[in-house]
Amino acid sequence: MTASHLLVLATGGTIAGRAGSATARSYLPGQIDIAELLARVAPLVPGCTLRGRQLAAIGSEDITTALWRLLWEGCTAAMDDPLVDGVIITHGTDTAEETAMLLDLTLPTTKPVVLVGAMRPSDAVGSDGLRNFVNAVQVAGDAAAAGRGVLLVMGDKVLAARDARKARTSSLDAFRGYPRDGVALVTPHSLDWFGAPWAVDRPARYGFPERFPRVPVLYAHAQMDAAAVTALARDAAGVVLAGVGEGNAPQDVRRCLAGLARAGVVVVRSSRVDEGAVERDERDEADGFVAARTLGPAKARIVLQVLLASGVRDPAGVQRAFDAC
């Protein structure tokens, strides 16, 4: 393990969770503060200096715009701090992919930024938190982790922000990547990258939003009617359709969405299916829709919010941005 100076921004989650019993069914996230967590990790990463900052102690379902801003500010300051080699963010796994995507779009790739979480609380039998944390230190302390955007370390796998998603509710191998299922393998004693960095010295692609426009996700299903669209899309600047199959929806719903697009609401088609692409076709051009390609609905929503906040709102421009993600 290379000697490195890492900043750890703590937000809570299961990695800081406690159940009170090794076999309990339920537990509370965000119970262990960063000082205690670092005291446990430090003996396992000799030579590394870890400096912690507790930003929140929440379950990540409660992530807020204000906390996202604190994380972005903390990472931005670390990029300019010669005493920091990389940043680790401890985060609940439920919305880790959204935070990772947001930071990936709004930070430069100069230094490693690594999100880490756990599926089992710290006092559970077989808890994965400490191992994941040590793995995250391996990754964030490796200069070769820069130039790959924001990364997520879970269960010996290193995932890129644009690929990572939570695919299982409770097992240790909860995270998968699509199209790339991992860009490296990591253990407490090894780190193997699958290829060279793809975004060396890339500046931040977008500014951090001053405010996040309202962008609801519309979940398509059999027997869906257009009333759901009207209700959900009220006051929205954009809508992400989590469509069936390749981003499809009943004809009434599609007509209603086309009406919204004509009124200036940006409509992005993605899929509720776990893996695969939604490509832009001739009907999208006619209806003024955008295709999310390989991004799932949760991440497509973040991308659209960042684009809208940056003033990108014509469907062709939004599509170009999704193509480049």
Ligand code: SIN
């Ligand atoms: C959370 O997202 O904060 C709870 C679940 C987890 O961390 O795995």
